[in-house]
Amino acid sequence: MQLKKTKILQKLFLISFLALTAYAIFFIYNTLTNHKIYDYGYISLGGYKQYYSAKSVNKANPVLLILHGGPGISSFGLFREYNNGMQDDYIVVHWDQLGTGRSYSPLIQPMDMTFERLIDDAHQLTAFLKKKYNKDNIYLMGHSWGTTLGLELIRKYPEDYIAFIAVGTNVNLFQSLNLGKKQLINIAKNSNNSAAISALKNMPDLGSLKTLKQQANYSAELRKWSDRLSKSNLKISDVERMKVTAARNNPEYSKQDIDNIKFGSMFSFSALQDDVIYTNQLEKPLNFSISLYFIQGKFDFITNTSLVKTYFNKIKAPEKKLYIFNKSGHYPFIEEPNKFNRIMKEIKNFE
Numbered sequence: 001m002q003l004k005k006t007k008i009l010q011k012l013f014l015i016s017f018l019a020l021t022a023y024a025i026f027f028i029y030n031t032l033t034n035h036k037i038y039d040y041g042y043i044s045l046g047g048y049k050q051y052y053s054a055k056s057v058n059k060a061n062p063v064l065l066i067l068h069g070g071p072g073i074s075s076f077g078l079f080r081e082y083n084n085g086m087q088d089d090y091i092v093v094h095w096d097q098l099g100t101g102r103s104y105s106p107l108i109q110p111m112d113m114t115f116e117r118l119i120d121d122a123h124q125l126t127a128f129l130k131k132k133y134n135k136d137n138i139y140l141m142g143h144s145w146g147t148t149l150g151l152e153l154i155r156k157y158p159e160d161y162i163a164f165i166a167v168g169t170n171v172n173l174f175q176s177l178n179l180g181k182k183q184l185i186n187i188a189k190n191s192n193n194s195a196a197i198s199a200l201k202n203m204p205d206l207g208s209l210k211t212l213k214q215q216a217n218y219s220a221e222l223r224k225w226s227d228r229l230s231k232s233n234l235k236i237s238d239v240e241r242m243k244v245t246a247a248r249n250n251p252e253y254s255k256q257d258i259d260n261i262k263f264g265s266m267f268s269f270s271a272l273q274d275d276v277i278y279t280n281q282l283e284k285p286l287n288f289s290i291s292l293y294f295i296q297g298k299f300d301f302i303t304n305t306s307l308v309k310t311y312f313n314k315i316k317a318p319e320k321k322l323y324i325f326n327k328s329g330h331y332p333f334i335e336e337p338n339k340f341n342r343i344m345k346e347i348k349n350f351e
Helices: 002-034 076-082 084-088 115-132 145-156 173-190 194-201 212-229 236-249 255-278 305-314 337-350
Strands: 037-045 048-056 063-067 091-096 138-143 161-167 291-297 320-325
Touching: 037 115, 048 115, 063 115, 063 145, 076 084, 076 091, 076 236, 084 091, 084 337, 091 115, 115 138, 115 145, 138 145, 145 161, 145 255, 161 337, 173 194, 173 212, 173 255, 173 305, 194 212, 212 236, 212 255, 236 255, 291 305, 291 337, 305 320, 320 337
Parallel strands: 063 091, 063 138, 138 161, 161 291, 291 320
Antiparallel strands: 037 048, 048 091
């Protein structure tokens, strides 16, 4: 009789132990998963609905706001496919700027598409993110056109940002494209590519091109020869196809949103072309009060790496560092994604 009671007690103890263990596992799992963040939706910025999307494995991570290039070309599909590792270290926030992707509308007034307007929108979004995620300040990253916005933001509102990561920095596109043309001619000469030499030398002077179509054709021709002559991991034409594929794979994007990338890029560039081409960072203040980290592809002939080196040497900041990606062109974050993600982890540890 006593043995039977002992066995019953043992069974009850085992059942209780297993129940408590299961509850503990559930509690730990629920606690960990509740730290994850996946927020997306619209926020009113300057009277227009604009789209943002934030993801992280841990809500305690610092916020990283990414300013895409173009203007008008969303890149968060590419970052989600190739740079998911950043979500381990940051609350990664993508924003479709006014006139881009899910923030595009045919009702947007052209007079509202100004550089100053986008700076105000980014400032308002930064305030929203600081409040939403209870942060005193955030990290900021810009790619290409996004560096034009980012450098202005950290000059005007340095207190909002921990550090700025500039990827493919647009120092001055006019100088950059002219420099890129000369460099490509030299590469063609070294490889005895007479067809490339002739085609590049016969390209018109960039300063003589007045219409959007002429400037677009010039850029397309330069990109074509960059693809053929550079030794980067990816051709620009490959990246263009990858952008479309990434947008299609993005569950937050509808077919209309994908179409809006095309409409938005034409609309945005038309409105902002002077800011894109002629803004010259070398003529702006060169002293910064926060850390700056530059990431450049060795074979970037669009936002030319030689010009970025000149700019880097002139600026002053509490901390500055230049990373050269030796197998990349204009898109180091997808041409060498593992290296890019590792450096982003380093930058977080620096600050």
